Amino acid sequence: MVQPPEAQHPDPSGRRHIRTAGQARDVTRGFLSSVGPSDNAEAEAVVLAVSELVTNAERHAGGVTGFRLDAAPGSVTVTVSDASTTPPRFRRTDAFEPGGFGWPLVQELATKVSVTIHPHGKSVRAVLPLAH
Numbered sequence: 001m002v003q004p005p006e007a008q009h010p011d012p013s014g015r016r017h018i019r020t021a022g023q024a025r026d027v028t029r030g031f032l033s034s035v036g037p038s039d040n041a042e043a044e045a046v047v048l049a050v051s052e053l054v055t056n057a058e059r060h061a062g063g064v065t066g067f068r069l070d071a072a073p074g075s076v077t078v079t080v081s082d083a084s085t086t087p088p089r090f091r092r093t094d095a096f097e098p099g100g101f102g103w104p105l106v107q108e109l110a111t112k113v114s115v116t117i118h119p120h121g122k123s124v125r126a127v128l129p130l131a132h
Contacts, residue, residue: 024053028047032046035071046078049105050078052103056103060086062082066081067079075130080124083121088103112125
């Protein structure tokens with residue numbers, strides 16, 4: 001996978017230090033503009049998935065501990081790590097209660113989603129389509 005220079009970070013793991021969904025959206029838009037022209041709807045779907053993954057880490061897992069974007073031909077892979085070993089789950093949504101839509105939305109937007117549990121928490125990886 002290719003990572004444009006401006007998306008790289010001195011951290012040898014290649015992860016970004018992202019704390020909020022707003023930061024993640026800004027970094028993602030910059031990353032997408034650096035990997036070349038793409039379909040605007042697909043790019044916004046990537047930004048939306050990033051926002052949902054980071055928001056879920058903030059709300060349910062104590063915050064983001066790692067963030068990475070990787071480009072490959074026809075896709076972008078987003079990896080968001082947090083300190084919780086509890087995997088994401090579908091919540092029953094109530095029309096009168098906020099929340100519960102992020103994880104199903106990520107599942108819908110991505111072509112592949114995986115969750116890896118590790119000693120310090122978990123990493124959620126989503127592969128999203130992006131035509132170049």
